[in-house]
Amino acid sequence: MLNAMNSPAHPPLDADKEPRAPIRGYLLSGLVLLASLLLVFLYWRNAQRNELRAAHAEFVAEAEGITKLLRQRLLNYELVIRGGVSLFASLERPSPEQWKDYVDGLNIDKHFPALAGLGFAPYLDHAQLLALQASSQANGKPGFTIRPAGVRQRYGPMLYLQPTIPSNVEAIGFDMYSETARRTAMNAAAKSSMARMTEPLRLMPGTRWTAPGLMLYVPVYGGEPPHRTVAERLSALQGWVCMPLDTRALLEEILRTTPRPIEISIVDAAKGGLSVYPGALSAEREGRPLFERTTELDIYGRHWLLHFSSQAQGGLLAGSSGLLAVLIVGVIASLLLSGITLALARTEATAQLRAAQMSESYRRSELRFRNAMRYSASGKALLDHHGTIVEANPSLAAILGSTPELLVGEPFTRRFVGGRDEANDGWAPGQGVRRVTRRLRRADGELRDLQLTYAPVSGNIGQDVTSLVEVEDVTERLRAQAQEQALNRLLEARVAMRTRELTHANQELESFAYSVSHDLRTPLRSIEGFSRLLAERYGDRIDAEGRDYLTRVRNATSRMDGLIDALLRMSRVSRSPLTWAPLDLSAIAADLVRELRESEPQREVRVEIEPGLHAVGDAALVRNLLQNLLDNAWKFTGGRDQARIAFGKGPGQGEQAEFFIRDNGAGFSPEYAGKLFRPFQRLHSQQEFPGYGIGLASVRRIIERHGGSIRAESRLGEGVTFWFTLPRSAEDTEA
Numbered sequence: 001m002l003n004a005m006n007s008p009a010h011p012p013l014d015a016d017k018e019p020r021a022p023i024r025g026y027l028l029s030g031l032v033l034l035a036s037l038l039l040v041f042l043y044w045r046n047a048q049r050n051e052l053r054a055a056h057a058e059f060v061a062e063a064e065g066i067t068k069l070l071r072q073r074l075l076n077y078e079l080v081i082r083g084g085v086s087l088f089a090s091l092e093r094p095s096p097e098q099w100k101d102y103v104d105g106l107n108i109d110k111h112f113p114a115l116a117g118l119g120f121a122p123y124l125d126h127a128q129l130l131a132l133q134a135s136s137q138a139n140g141k142p143g144f145t146i147r148p149a150g151v152r153q154r155y156g157p158m159l160y161l162q163p164t165i166p167s168n169v170e171a172i173g174f175d176m177y178s179e180t181a182r183r184t185a186m187n188a189a190a191k192s193s194m195a196r197m198t199e200p201l202r203l204m205p206g207t208r209w210t211a212p213g214l215m216l217y218v219p220v221y222g223g224e225p226p227h228r229t230v231a232e233r234l235s236a237l238q239g240w241v242c243m244p245l246d247t248r249a250l251l252e253e254i255l256r257t258t259p260r261p262i263e264i265s266i267v268d269a270a271k272g273g274l275s276v277y278p279g280a281l282s283a284e285r286e287g288r289p290l291f292e293r294t295t296e297l298d299i300y301g302r303h304w305l306l307h308f309s310s311q312a313q314g315g316l317l318a319g320s321s322g323l324l325a326v327l328i329v330g331v332i333a334s335l336l337l338s339g340i341t342l343a344l345a346r347t348e349a350t351a352q353l354r355a356a357q358m359s360e361s362y363r364r365s366e367l368r369f370r371n372a373m374r375y376s377a378s379g380k381a382l383l384d385h386h387g388t389i390v391e392a393n394p395s396l397a398a399i400l401g402s403t404p405e406l407l408v409g410e411p412f413t414r415r416f417v418g419g420r421d422e423a424n425d426g427w428a429p430g431q432g433v434r435r436v437t438r439r440l441r442r443a444d445g446e447l448r449d450l451q452l453t454y455a456p457v458s459g460n461i462g463q464d465v466t467s468l469v470e471v472e473d474v475t476e477r478l479r480a481q482a483q484e485q486a487l488n489r490l491l492e493a494r495v496a497m498r499t500r501e502l503t504h505a506n507q508e509l510e511s512f513a514y515s516v517s518h519d520l521r522t523p524l525r526s527i528e529g530f531s532r533l534l535a536e537r538y539g540d541r542i543d544a545e546g547r548d549y550l551t552r553v554r555n556a557t558s559r560m561d562g563l564i565d566a567l568l569r570m571s572r573v574s575r576s577p578l579t580w581a582p583l584d585l586s587a588i589a590a591d592l593v594r595e596l597r598e599s600e601p602q603r604e605v606r607v608e609i610e611p612g613l614h615a616v617g618d619a620a621l622v623r624n625l626l627q628n629l630l631d632n633a634w635k636f637t638g639g640r641d642q643a644r645i646a647f648g649k650g651p652g653q654g655e656q657a658e659f660f661i662r663d664n665g666a667g668f669s670p671e672y673a674g675k676l677f678r679p680f681q682r683l684h685s686q687q688e689f690p691g692y693g694i695g696l697a698s699v700r701r702i703i704e705r706h707g708g709s710i711r712a713e714s715r716l717g718e719g720v721t722f723w724f725t726l727p728r729s730a731e732d733t734e735a
Helices: 023-090 096-106 126-138 166-171 180-192 230-236 247-255 315-319 321-374 394-400 475-541 544-575 585-599 619-636 670-675 695-705 730-734
Strands: 118-122 160-162 212-221 237-245 263-268 274-277 292-299 302-309 379-383 389-392 434-441 447-456 467-473 580-584 605-609 614-618 643-649 656-663 710-714 720-727
Touching: 023 096, 023 118, 023 212, 023 237, 023 247, 023 292, 023 302, 023 321, 096 118, 096 160, 160 166, 180 212, 180 230, 180 237, 212 230, 212 247, 230 237, 247 263, 247 274, 379 394, 394 467, 447 475, 475 544, 580 585, 580 619, 585 605, 585 619, 585 643, 614 619, 614 656, 614 720, 619 643, 619 656, 619 695, 619 720, 695 710, 695 720
Parallel strands: 605 643
Antiparallel strands: 118 160, 118 237, 212 237, 263 274, 263 302, 292 302, 379 389, 379 467, 434 447, 447 467, 580 614, 643 656, 656 720, 710 720
């Protein structure tokens, strides 16, 4: 380590340089990769063909299964409509309530999601239609209106349609027999006594039900069966039980049960390829389908062509986990085999380059350590296991008052006074990092305080270096700490003195309050008592002017007694301890307003108290605060015909909640706002508004004791608004 600065310079190596393998290594790796990939491809191709055959068989089975499931679901829906026909067979014509009960019992929303409703349409001529409308009007129901309007030979209007949803209610009265597609299916059902279905159409014209779908009709006959001929059936025809079907919901319900995504589209062959269901996956599919199949389905008088198509050809690989696993494993194995071959070819070149890089890194690390030690502002020295200085930097020589050359070979602790004198200040490298403070005597006799930091450091092989010591001169810092401690002691003494002075002032205030309460009131009672006796016993001997003087004397003593009470109240506000608790200010204000109304029941004052006003404080003092502010508002609105007082919450944010009390009383000029909260300062005469000028001063002291603030906004004759703040929570008071 010590010889690093004297070693010859070496050309720097590029640490990011990659090793180069021989050309034969690359050739061998490429041949292995090509051979393995070819084998993987042949195996995967054979597996793909087998997968295609299995996928086609599954596709055909799924298509046949969907066709059977579609037929079965339609038969289930037919059973529902046949149940409605059976209801007409048991009753001549069920009432709307009976029809609703039957449909509600089916729970079609859960069991038949494609069913928009179950209805009944009577088969009527014009006279029968008029009779039906008259009967509906006679039963107290709204008039039964036919849509579209007009006189026709026969009608098939929707009379019942349940469940009662807005679109079904709007469909009541629609004459399905007036539309060619529906009339064709209705006539076919009536003549065959079988269920018949319409071509694709809009289910409920003129309503909010806009979905395309199909209508299924089953005829309802009157009289005694059987009705063998067409004439007998048309003669006994009462109407049709009908069912609007949402084809999209029906097919989506069926397709949810298929294990694989499959697209189906249905066209009505009898109507020249009219689309019954266009399909749901066409927009999502990309590329040509892998399999296609078309089947026929004859049901309810319709001839349907069902066209099935599978996913695109590219989806087979993505959808088959087996094929994908074979391909991925084969490619990975090929790449690994090729990589191993290439790695073996590069091993030798890598080892040689890494060895050169490690040598260069060691040289640079040694150089960094040497420069850090030489140019460090802190004193540093390398010590051997005896604590002797092996090497020292210029900063240490400056601290010790010597030169680096003279320090080499000198015991490190020789210049210290007091404390330990053994090697390394009693420290061993196995103990880790250690810090001590020692006093140094320089060559010129000056004493300096040093902080020593010992850390274990290893030297070069064969070199006796065990530790590194860092030396920092902390003389000035220790002197500053001593001055700071002396200043803190002085401040503590001053705080103690101020505390004693404050305690003495509080004691004098208590003595003053006692003197006011007892000593000053004694002569006042004497003056008031003798004045009253003089008026009672010698009033007939004193003229009117004398009695007026006696009255003034008694009034003055009464006012002086009130001032003494006000001073005592202010003293209690300043001295009483605070008991913090959550407060409902709305409830306190309401209680105070009730007391004011009881004291002056003849006054009409509109008081608005915002509900939910909460704060934290001393219950007695906060009640005193609100009482003074509300008393002020009550007193200064005395001259108003329509007096108003409001108590609410302001927009204040943060730890303090802001409140206001507003009135439309006498108000004051803004230039007098500074006198408002001073004791015995009044802005109005005693004859206008009696008082002592203590209330608002007490309010300010209460709020300041709670850590809040108060201000007033007013104009003469326009009332006044007091804004004040109180803590929101107990944590705010502690802060």
